[in-house]
Amino acid sequence: MQHHFIQELQDVISNRSPDRRLASLRKVTDLFLAHGSRLGPAQIEMFDSLLLSFIGDCDADALTELSGKLAALSFAPVSVLRRLAADRDIAVAGPVLTLSPVLSGEDLMEVATSRGQGHLLAISGRSAIDATVTQALIDLGGRDVLRRVAGNEGATITRAGLLRLVAASKGDPLLAEKTGLRADLPVRLLHELLNNCAGAIHARLMARAPSSLRAEIKAHVDTIALASKRRAERPRDLRSAMALVERLIENRQLTEDKLAEFAEDRQSESVIATLAAMTGAPIPLIQPLMRIHRHDGLLTACRAADLSWETAKRVILSRVLSMPAAEIEQLRKAYDEISFSSARRALAIWQQQFARPRRAG
Template sequence: MTVATSLIPGLDDIVKRSDPRRRGEIARAIAALFFQDAAKLRPDLVDLFDNLLIDLVPHAELAARADLAERFSYLDNAPPHLVGELARENEIMVAAPVLRRSPVLDDAALVEIARLKGQGHLLAITERPILSADITDVLVERGDRDVVRRAASNAGATFSDGGYSELIKRASQDGVLTLKIGQREDLSGEHLKELLNGTLGVIRRRLSSVVNPSRQVEIKRTMVAIEEAALPPGPRRDFSAAQRTVLGLYRGGHLGESALLGFAKAQKYEESIASLSAMAGVRLTILDRLIAGDRYDPILILGRFLNLGWPTVRALILLWYGPHRKPADADIEAARNNFTRLMPATAERVVNFWRNRQPI
């Protein structure tokens, strides 16, 4: 029996022997006195109510506990011991309101609860208007998919460097989480690069469409940097002379399929790629990487997009093989069939994607 309990005749007997409904009725009656003038209560009176209610509320029926937790969760001067007890309840109906918003709970209490309680408690904590890095570290470490997604969506959440790295690691297997992290205003350039590096291309494209314009530019630049860093070591091609040649053809009005066919037949790789880049509007370094790959499909796509004839496309395929390799007739015929079947709309979608990969 507390000192506060002894001030009310018979209250101790109610606490010890009464059923939960009776305890709930008494708790509600005492809480009603608190709510009548809560803003004006002195700290010593708040402590008195705290001592009274801490003996009653935890033993009251579930509905009474949930109702009082909801009402106390909005008060700056709610009885602190009672709020702490409610927040630690296993019944999430009781704990959730105070975990979501009670200003009485400090970071130490929230970290303790996040470390010990279940996913329902963690999910409620993610809805607080402000979350410190100490709290989010635990949420990212212990939380399930829904908890981590909700924490990443909270604009008032702060993440430590370690917390961000763990968040990004989990995002590599969760496209929804990737999108939520990518939209955070506090995402640093390094963390953005880390996020994109472990993300599938389809998620990257989706991310580029949902973030603000300034972040879109940053994403595209980061994607180009990641792709360039992945290039194999060795000398890079020098396109400067080829670009000057192509620019001269363009200014003279002679850049077209005929010039491209001439470059391809002469096995002039740099001039051919520079011509395709200018004609298709795709960044030169991206086009070079695509065509220098282990498949000639990009040539078919560019040929259909630019409405090139089969002789020009065939010459570009032979350029891809190089002067020291001769493809089988069956391979060339298969390439012609694939080129014929390729829909212009499909080629246009792919080329537009290649264009969007370049920085603005």
């Protein structure tokens, strides 16, 4: 090392008064940034020890500043990087966890299993993540972590991890889209994902997928559409659904959540029987509302059952292959404008008309 560099370092070490600790830390850091790429292992280790001795009493702002300076360096001192990565403050740990090439898989696993979602989210943004660390992220991470992992092509994901992502994508359109576009997703799991998501996701996947994957997606979506059409065309036997609803009523288990579950699983007969029970309307009145193209009658029945919009939306979507987001928003606004009392009155009028005998001829 050059003489003036050694002299500067000696000056910093000899002047380590508490009131100059931050200034000394910055001085040592700047010296390391200026010369670190040319230092040998022993010299970097010396800086490692020296920086560690300074940061013990530093506040979060100082550590965040240090983290930002060292995070992306391939020659950064490893003990300092481990200390910063494990800091409970994500502002300190985040840059290092996302960018540092110095941290090993073991270092990342230690942080992943001992810190919270912010730290997991930072790790999931790394340009490359080995399978063990990725599996820990999937096992421990919440929605945001799963989404970032699914969209990270540099993350190596095992089959078990992909299974978890596919299962978690049910009800999460963004996760479904990111998972469905992964090049390492096996065809069987792609089919399962397509089975679990709505038509709007099918359209987005086909729009964004490469041509080879697009053909596979379209073929399976066509299969889903054909199966749905056949189900819609076959005669509906509501007896078993009515018996199920009667049992649920007896056990006080017929709830809005149960109706939402039926709708999510596209169990049309159970949806019809449940709506009839919740509104007090006869099944032959509710059944056509599930079949006709217009949605206003079904929206009225859902409001008469005093359902939340989220449940009503699931009921509407249970009978169609797909629906544009703009149309869903229009239906939401229409649903908000229907009052419970007006829906009950409309249903009562329909019941009277339904019960009125038709004139011959």
